Amino acid sequence: MRQSKLFTKTRREAPADEVAKNAQLLIRAGYIHKEMAGVYAYLPLGLRVVERIKQIVREEMNKIDGQEIIMTALQRKELWEVTDRWNDKNVDVWFKSQLKSGAEVGLGWSHEEPITDMMKHFIASYRDLPAYVYQFQTKLRNELRAKSGIMRGREFIMKDMYSYSVSEEEHQNFYGKTMEAYKRVFERIGLGDRTFPTFASGGAFTQFSHEFQTLCDAGEDVIYLHRGKGQAINKEVLESGMEQMGVSRDELEEVRAAEVGNIFSFGDVKSKQLGLYFRDEDGVEKPVILGSYGIGITRLMGTIVEIFSDGKGLVWPESVAPFKYHLVSLGREGDDISKLAESVYAELVEADVEVLYDDRDLRAGEKFAESDLLGMPHRIVVGKDAVATGVFEVVRRVTGAVEKKSHAEILAS
């Protein structure tokens, strides 16, 4: 993509009311736009990051037989009353509105209820199970405060998956598979070495649920980490978690972290409430066993920014970067440098390499500063030297290391 055509511009300053580093940087770099506190639009570069994260998650969910759907934002009051989660005393993040008829409707902050209710159309027998269903949904949550940028929004994108199993054993088997799938997601996104499965409170049915917590100073949670075991415990279940892990308090590190995923067993509680039953091989009616599995897509994006950015700006891991390369021409329209840059751009596009091409007439210093702010993994510089020698400077954003590469080497990499 030509930067001369990109409608977004970088800014020197973030809005004065924006206190979160992730949003400050993303706004300055033109990746997102703040509509109101906790509510952000995603602009061309930001949307590309969102879509890359989604695609990684999608691939891993498909690998464990997840089937993608998209539920609705509008929610029926009557359905949520069945599970006693319509009441603002029980769920304090509802946005509610009204149909013209006067009937109250809610805006989806979670989707266990409607998906489970819908599954009654598709599940009658053990032959219809197991079923694994997921979506990428824009969730609306009426948070009292929203000061963490895209790490806790009033409007945000979440992947939520739901599993429907015949038995606790089948459920546990999938629970384990999802744990592994989640690990692969965080590995691929570049957060594998600092993201840990974490015991958290389990609700009515099980003692524990699992969170995936990424070590991050801007995270809202405090967890207790056992580095040797690669596992952690959430503050609220510290005592029982230590017992479960067989460790003592002094083996654990108290660290700040962001909850980027969670896995939850509902057992048969919700199925009984909502009436989701199946007939087993002997014709006996039983409630379906339910699990839920979340990954905060935009929170993950914010966490990546918080962790990898530096004084100069954003630093994207290659797997989620909007473009792998930032091709920066130091020429002026029509000169030899510019002609060379144009031909390299054409070749990269032809070879299906994702490249942002700074083809604008600006000073080199300005271009480099902006390139650092935008944070593509590799910068290819086209200047006088490249014209003279056919060798390009390639700068790695994360380390600043400079390599000299020929035309052919760039195309092959």
Add this chain to the structure above:
Amino acid sequence: MRQSKLFTKTRREAPADEVAKNAQLLIRAGYIHKEMAGVYAYLPLGLRVVERIKQIVREEMNKIDGQEIIMTALQRKELWEVTDRWNDKNVDVWFKSQLKSGAEVGLGWSHEEPITDMMKHFIASYRDLPAYVYQFQTKLRNELRAKSGIMRGREFIMKDMYSYSVSEEEHQNFYGKTMEAYKRVFERIGLGDRTFPTFASGGAFTQFSHEFQTLCDAGEDVIYLHRGKGQAINKEVLESGMEQMGVSRDELEEVRAAEVGNIFSFGDVKSKQLGLYFRDEDGVEKPVILGSYGIGITRLMGTIVEIFSDGKGLVWPESVAPFKYHLVSLGREGDDISKLAESVYAELVEADVEVLYDDRDLRAGEKFAESDLLGMPHRIVVGKDAVATGVFEVVRRVTGAVEKKSHAEILAS
């Protein structure tokens, strides 16, 4: 995809309260789920159709330099008050809600205001123009009645694009390009020969806007079509439209149609209201010229269903079908037929051909009826004959025509 794994099932009957043919068929085939009147979830097969339509639209918008973003559902009251479109008297489709602070917020039913307001951060000079920005957004509209299935929803997906130009001339140039892009979209989707640019009322700035109307008995509009010119006139501007086209009433056919797209010139009205100005080459401050360009993605899907379905069920044009092929095995697990079907399936998957594979143990009649209901363009039947001769029956859904094809011919097609 293996049908044995697909969690959705077909149904003999649509819900009693569903009166629209498009929703009846899509629900019976398991493509969508009705959450409430005018509010539908998209299940695996349905989501695939939505994504295919989106991808065709995306490619055509990118070709005319559109840049994809995603705005927010939550809307600021203050912004919409500026253009006097917050008031329920002026806009009667708002869903409104409240932040915890008590401040009113709206749910986006259109996005001219927030996008135009946002563009103030990015447009200052003529050098920043033109800019073309689009999104696929879930719009919420509080319709009094919702009886047209996915053709008029309270929650639906729309592509909306906005153009920002320095002059009326530049604007008209892009307006024309978008007309052509829209024609390509409807061609590719299979509706080219029955979709017509249609004069409609233009609002404050221009005499006319353009709708794209698809001939369809279930459409809500009545238009006056001149087949020779390939153009139509909306009822509300019939007189002035005939003048513009230089035709008389008796040259026009009165037909029912569905509005699948529209193109609208705002001139400088909205830019002045919202304060979007630029400096021209002489440093003179001028309002930006604005246009808006919509395509109803889910309405388009509903229109396709209304037009192409038959007594047996859905009939998808190849460009938007969830899968190109429906591979139907008439074998039982482990027999020769089933083994052959498995190997054909493996080969098609290997060759990246999109195929739904009916690998279930069901009677042939039941499988064929369901295959007709699901509506993939081509059905490959694997039965005794195929085992004996190596030649497969391939049935075209739209005509019912049967061709005999060898293994190699299927893979090559």
